[in-house]
Amino acid sequence: MAPETEDPIRRLLAGRPRPQLPQDFADAVMRRVRQQEGAYQRQHRVGARLVLVAYWLAAVGASAWILGQGPLPEWMTAILWVLALLLVPAGFAFALWSRPGAAVTGERG
Amino acid sequence: MEDEPAVAEYLRSRDPEVFRTLVERHQSRVFRLVAGLLGPFADRDGQEVTQEVFLRAHQRLGSFRGEARFSSWLYRLAYNYTLQHKRRARLRLPHLPIDALETLSSGDGPHEAAAERERRQTVERLLEGLPELYRTVVYLHYWLDATVEEMAELLAVPSGTVKSYLSRARARLRAQACASGIEGVD
Numbered sequence: 001m002a003p004e005t006e007d008p009i010r011r012l013l014a015g016r017p018r019p020q021l022p023q024d025f026a027d028a029v030m031r032r033v034r035q036q037e038g039a040y041q042r043q044h045r046v047g048a049r050l051v052l053v054a055y056w057l058a059a060v061g062a063s064a065w066i067l068g069q070g071p072l073p074e075w076m077t078a079i080l081w082v083l084a085l086l087l088v089p090a091g092f093a094f095a096l097w098s099r100p101g102a103a104v105t106g107e108r109g
Numbered sequence: 110m111e112d113e114p115a116v117a118e119y120l121r122s123r124d125p126e127v128f129r130t131l132v133e134r135h136q137s138r139v140f141r142l143v144a145g146l147l148g149p150f151a152d153r154d155g156q157e158v159t160q161e162v163f164l165r166a167h168q169r170l171g172s173f174r175g176e177a178r179f180s181s182w183l184y185r186l187a188y189n190y191t192l193q194h195k196r197r198a199r200l201r202l203p204h205l206p207i208d209a210l211e212t213l214s215s216g217d218g219p220h221e222a223a224a225e226r227e228r229r230q231t232v233e234r235l236l237e238g239l240p241e242l243y244r245t246v247v248y249l250h251y252w253l254d255a256t257v258e259e260m261a262e263l264l265a266v267p268s269g270t271v272k273s274y275l276s277r278a279r280a281r282l283r284a285q286a287c288a289s290g291i292e293g294v295d
Contacts (some may be wrong), residue, residue: 008237009232009236009251009286010248010251012229012232012233012236013149013247013248013251013252014251014252014290016150016252017148017149018253019155019156019171020251020286021137021146021156021159022141022156025132025136025140025156025159025160026129026132026133028135028160029129029132029136029160029164029200030125030128030129030132032160033128033163033164033167034125034162036167036168037123066164071149103112
């Protein structure tokens with residue numbers, strides 16, 4: 001093999017400055033991670049509220065329509081209202097709010 | 110804490126310190142891989158691309174299922190993202206060799222400077238003309254002084270394969286340098 005000084009490729013690459021990471025690189029990454037998390041959670045909350053509002057409106061409409069069809073036993077009416085207006089939306093809210101940063105498709109490992 | 114349990118812990122607790130530990134543990138290696146892929150003639154700094162790699166990793170951490178090592182998953186992500194970035198940059202930016210600017214301040218005469226610039230540009234073209242993997246191992250080895258073992262880990266291939274890439278890259282460069290009238294490439 002030719003001496004290093006005679007090899008133009010080695011010489012060219014050796015003459016190039018070696019890149020260095022700054023000391024505060026991890027701080028910079030973490031700042032951007034916090035921004036990313038904040039943006040994601042804001043987006044997530046807005047989405048969750050829209051879904052809940054849409055669900056509530058649809059549930060109220062559907063319940064009113066069912067009740068308008070004829071008298072139901074009192075216990076059935078109570079179950080309908082509890083399910084439509086409380087339990088199911090609460091489940092939705094729990095599912096949406098309890099998964100910040102959940103899986104996004106990408107590299108599998 | 111090992112990488113894989115740290116990922117699981119972060120996904121459970123979202124404690125930023127846990128993710129910071131992962132960043133600090135892998136930042137040098139990821140940066141060297143990114144720099145090796147971008148090469149010494151890149152217009153953009155590898156730091157920015159490395160930051161993007163970690164942000165992307167953070168975003169996709171939920172898809173890491175622990176079937177492979179976290180480091181392999183991260184290096185694969187860095188490799189794919191950097192290549193994607195290079196392709197986009199190639200479409201977006203005109204190529205401006207840094208040597209053209211360097212020679213402006215050179216103390217040599219205009220003829221010597223022009224000849225040296227031309228020579229450097231030819232060598233740069235030869236290097237940039239190598240297939241992606243060959244070029245990357247050449248940059249990692251000759252520019253960043255990476256060992257064969259380190260390259261094998263970063264590229265997720267056996268050491269023997271890395272040696273073979275290096276040897277084939279050298280052979281191609283030698284042949285192309287001869288054809289371009291450059292001596293001393295070995």
